Amino acid sequence: MGRTDGGRYDVVVVGAGAAGLACADDLSAAGLRVLLLEADTTVGGRMRTDRVAGFTVDRGFQVFNTSYPQVKRRIERKELRLRPFTPGVLVRTEDDLLRFTDPSRRPRESRDLLPGRLASGRDLVALGALSARDALAPASLLRRGRDGTTLTALADAGVSPELVETFLRPFLSGVFLEDELETSARFFHLVWRSMLRGTLCLPAEGIGAVPAQLASRLPPDVLRTGTPVSAVTGDGAVLADGGEVPARAVVVATGQRVAAELLPGLRVPDGRTVTTLYHATTRPPLTEPVLVVDSRRRFLNTCVLTAVQPRFSTDGRALVSTSVLGSPGPAETEAVLRALGDAYGADPGGWELVHRVTVPDALPAMPGPTPLSRTTRFAPGRYVCGDHRATGSLQGALASGARAAREVLTDLRATQRGRVRWIEPAVGA
Structure with missing residues (x-):
């Protein structure tokens, strides 16, 4: 095997999806020599x-x-020329097409929220209280809340099984890509909060413009597409063509299945x-x-x-x-x-x-209770990030990539100072 160039990189990042792009961006901004390798001809991972x-x-x-938050930090939204969906959704029931909307945004379109149409008065009060708490509470408070499943969280909030079956299960099944509402309650509260506070x-x-914008911000020569990686070794990354890229650290920022292949022993969640x-x-x-x-x-x-x-x-x-x-x-x-x-x-x-x-594997399974973020450290000099290490969302992918960059920087700086820093490997985590 030959080396691909005459130098050694500080960090090789494998995979130019949202997590890998965020990680490479932060590491490059910190002054490290970074190479981002993508197997496909374009960036984005699942965002194509x-x-x-x-x-x-x-x-x-x-x-x-x-x-x-990561979108606000990294994306110039004006460049995307965004067009919004109408706040809320239409619900096709057995008898009618009813509108579920946020009355604070579209008060004139909230007639279907009158008691007896889409929900009872008691359900509307319960869901309103849940929504007010999620919208107004700090995200840190929701992340620290008691975890369970989304179904139990709705029951604990006083939402009836009738409203769950009429609206919440059909709607949230499309958000979580599972219809048992087994997804983490804490993640549900964060997602509900983001919908109440943001605009879809x-x-x-198309959505591919988002990773394309992230890639455009990288320094020249950081990104290399059409370059699949076949293995991660103690010295760096081995390319599919037999070449080797030496590096002090390697971050695997692929989907969970490829990550498990490149890092044997890594436990990954099921995919939806x-x-x-x-x-x-x-x-x-x-x-x-x-x-x-x-x-x-x-x-x-x-x-x-x-x-x-x-x-x-x-x-x-x-x-x-x-x-x-x-x-x-x-x-x-x-x-x-x-x-x-x-x-x-x-x-x-x-x-x-x-x-x-x-x-x-469009989304990682997140049955509650489950941690909302995991360390990216896998072994000395080896890291893994992606939405499967955080939450199944663009926010989760970007945040995991940012965490990988922080942990790599911390470990490399400690090594440079002669103090070997290592935290228990995440094998099996």
Whole structure:
């Protein structure tokens, strides 16, 4: 094996998703010599955008949340030309299409929150109290709260099983990509807080514009795409072509499955798989930029993407995005199309399936109780970061990358001062 250049890097970061980009950015800003290696030809990990059949199509339904602290720190939002979703969601019930919205934002559109329509008066009081606490409390307080599952958290807040089944389970299943509401209660409170305090949007060029912006801020020669890594050794990283990149430290910032392959002994969570179906139609079934969920749970959520971002279409056709758990077969896909006709009150007979994306490990499983952040230290000089080491969100990925950079800097500086610093390896953690 030959070395790829004549020098040794301070840090090699493997994987140019959100976590790897954040880590490389912080390490470079600290003055270290960093090399960021990405196996694919473009950055982003799961945050990618393609051009398909005249449409801008993300690899799975994704939204941009403006309230995340790491987003506020790292992203120039004006450059993304964001367009917002309508606050709240539409809920297709057995009998009607009802609106669940934040009355503080859209008071004139809150008629479906009158007792007896979407929820009882008691449920509205309970959910209002929960929402006020989550919106106003410091995030640090929510992170320290008693953990369990989302389902138990809702019950503890006094929310009835009826409202859970009518609205919360259908809606949150699309957020967490699981329909048992087993996700960590503390993570649920943080997610609920972010939705109450922020705005869900779509960038004009798709979600891939977010990692592209992060990559554009890196110093020259830090990022190298089309360079897969086959192994991590005590001396650095071994490339798939047999070359070796020597480094004092290596940070593995890939998805959990690849991380476990590169760092044998690393315990990773299960992943949630989701499939998104993209249908083109000449007439949009809904002109409002709003998310629709189904109380019968025939799909996770659906929306007319071109109502949010008209730039997603080049020929004036509408693009409908619909997500379902797992990977549905042909019969299930046809059943979803029929359910969409019912949900929108439209005839989907002329809709064309222009794209389908199945994303394994779209989110890490976070059954409660679970830690919201883990050390990135794995072994001396070896680190691992990503949303699977924190929370299943862009915020979690960026925060984990930032934590990896801090821990690498701490350890390298301690070594330079002649004091070897090491904290119990995270093998099995």
